Amino acid sequence: MIKEISSTQNPTVKQLVALQEKSRIRRKTGEFLIEGVREINLALDAGFQLTQLLFCSAIADAEELAALQSKLSAEVTQIEVTEEVYKKIAYRSGTEGIIASAKAKKNTLSALDLPKNPLIMVAEAPEKPGNIGALLRTADAAGVDAFILANPRTDLYNPNIIRSSVGGLFTVPVATGSTQEVIDFLKQKNIAIYTAILQEAISYEKQDFTTASALVVGTEADGLSEAWRAAAKQNIIIPMQGRLDSMNVSVAAAILIFEARRQRGFTL
Known part of the structure; x- marks a missing residue:
């Protein structure tokens, strides 16, 4: 009726x-x-x-x-x-x-059902719903095994996230947790942590992402917290030719995650 x-x-x-x-x-x-x-x-x-x-x-x-x-x-x-x-x-x-x-779903870390050799995208403290939506679209396009928000500052079910992700919120396994909870989860699962941090970093093209990997990006304003620096297996950078030292977080994440996919045999 x-x-x-x-x-x-x-x-x-x-x-x-x-x-x-x-x-x-x-x-x-x-x-x-x-x-x-x-x-x-x-x-x-x-x-x-x-x-x-x-x-x-x-x-x-x-x-x-x-x-x-x-x-x-x-x-x-x-x-x-x-x-x-x-x-x-x-x-x-x-x-x-x-x-x-x-x-709404609980979106807990424990609910993630990961394959044997997962590729995971992690974003720490993104605040703008539009950026989160763009990250979800990238996660969907690259077919990552999970997208994790650490220390989220925005409600995951914000209508602007759903709009800007074009439904990507529903196509990618998503979980949230504090930074320490996410780090502990990744270590427990023996997933190597690669952080987008400038200091003591190597070019992303030189890093091997073919084993279980989590690629972690922070905000354009604040970068990543110290906890990630301590937890990282390797810091990675995207070499840039211009005068600016940062790019949009969703763009940076896309470059990194598609390089990881390329190494894993992704072809059109």
């Missing part, structure tokens, strides 16, 4: 807007919003549990909506909303008229 909501003052609408706008509400309820057909389908493929599906018939493509509805369990509440209500809830402009609420 499909419910209908036409008022922006409806309590359900207010709750959904709060989920979209406030990380505190997302943490309290354990839910978040997913906007867009592709992103919702990716979340379903990744085993995320949807709780509600909202759609605006005036905007949504009928065939795409029907295909998505056919995948839903009976427990998912379906709500048809007016265009006014949809625009009130939507984070993005120009989306397909479909939004879902879903239960």
